[in-house]
Amino acid sequence: MIDFARVQKELQECGKDVEGSGIRVAPKSDATLARLVGTIPGPIGTPYEGGVFQIDITLPDGYPFEPPKMQFSTKVWHPNISSQSGAICLDILKDQWSPALTLKTALLSVQALLSAPEPDDPQDAVVAKQYLKDYQTFISTARYWTETFAKTSSRGIEEKVQKLVEMGFPEAQARTTLESVGGDENLALEKLCSG
Amino acid sequence: MDAFCCCFKVQEELEDDINNSNNQHHSSSNGFTDLVSKFATLFRNNETQHVPSRVLACLLTEEAKTKVAKNILEVEECPVCLEEYTTENPKIPMKCSHNYHLACIYEWMERSNFCPICDRVMEFEESLDAQMR
Numbered sequence: 178m179i180d181f182a183r184v185q186k187e188l189q190e191c192g193k194d195v196e197g198s199g200i201r202v203a204p205k206s207d208a209t210l211a212r213l214v215g216t217i218p219g220p221i222g223t224p225y226e227g228g229v230f231q232i233d234i235t236l237p238d239g240y241p242f243e244p245p246k247m248q249f250s251t252k253v254w255h256p257n258i259s260s261q262s263g264a265i266c267l268d269i270l271k272d273q274w275s276p277a278l279t280l281k282t283a284l285l286s287v288q289a290l291l292s293a294p295e296p297d298d299p300q301d302a303v304v305a306k307q308y309l310k311d312y313q314t315f316i317s318t319a320r321y322w323t324e325t326f327a328k329t330s331s332r333g334i335e336e337k338v339q340k341l342v343e344m345g346f347p348e349a350q351a352r353t354t355l356e357s358v359g360g361d362e363n364l365a366l367e368k369l370c371s372g
Numbered sequence: 373m374d375a376f377c378c379c380f381k382v383q384e385e386l387e388d389d390i391n392n393s394n395n396q397h398h399s400s401s402n403g404f405t406d407l408v409s410k411f412a413t414l415f416r417n418n419e420t421q422h423v424p425s426r427v428l429a430c431l432l433t434e435e436a437k438t439k440v441a442k443n444i445l446e447v448e449e450c451p452v453c454l455e456e457y458t459t460e461n462p463k464i465p466m467k468c469s470h471n472y473h474l475a476c477i478y479e480w481m482e483r484s485n486f487c488p489i490c491d492r493v494m495e496f497e498e499s500l501d502a503q504m505r
Contacts (some may be wrong), residue, residue: 182453183453183454187454242479246473275488275489277488367445
């Protein structure tokens with residue numbers, strides 16, 4: 178049985194420090210706390226800089242004694258993240274998990290992984306090979322993917338807000354909901370309809 | 373400035389209080405300066421328990437206020453469930469010096485022998501171990 182009281186507390190704590198950490202966690206819908214969306218900013222000084230990456234989180238029944246399942250829903254070019262599925266190869270999400278870790282600290286670890294790839298323990302063999310054999314091409318591919326998939330320009334957000342307003346939702350509510358789900362229109366709509 | 377205004381508002385209350393606790397000095401009404409010096413004496417003699425808490429709160433510096441607030445807020449919680457320790461569900465110390473609720477750490481021990489925080493092999497404190505036997 179998931180410890181929902183703890184999840185609730187974690188969400189509150191994480192919410193208090195969004196400006197400091199840049200890390201967000203929000204429920205995917207109001208129906209359950211077992212499925213969440215995490216958002217991490219790409220670390221500065223890496224090809225992921227300027228991007229905002231969304232991570233789908235599913236909590237197993239044994240949470241927090243078992244690790245949360247995390248997978249990138251934003252496409253990302255990184256040796257330890259599958260370019261196809263977004264699966265993440267990170268020890269703390271597997272056998273090195275500890276119940277003293279939280280969703281926020283796990284997401285911070287994922288963010289640290291973006292800064293420090295480990296090509297010798299790859300999730301995506303193609304990316305890892307490129308990282309080791311042709312580093313410059315790796316950097317420019319990773320940067321291109323960030324530009325293409327991880328940047329929701331502010332103009333994009335405005336258009337999405339406008340769309341939701343046209344559907345009849347109040348602008349402020351549409352904007353905050355969009356922000357809470359990291360700019361995903363469909364998730365925002367789902368949330369607005371269920372709320 | 374806030375503290376100053378606040379002191380004025382509660383001046384009478386404070387005077388009464390000081391007079392009650394310092395019966396030998398009954399010649400009050402010497403004005404605000406006198407009051408402050410009496411107040412300072414109270415502070416020096418560590419007799420601030422006689423000062424109404426409202427007054428004390430006004431006179432504390434911002435830094436001290438933060439410290440007080442932090443002490444109150446820094447209630448220790450179990451790192452596993454993030455809930456506070458209570459008398460019914462107390463803090464269980466491990467040999468490595470980390471603490472958990474008993475039920476929380478037992479549930480983790482079903483899966484691992486290592487402390488969630490320091491990753492050392494977990495053992496209960498001996499005194500506790502003896503108690504439980």
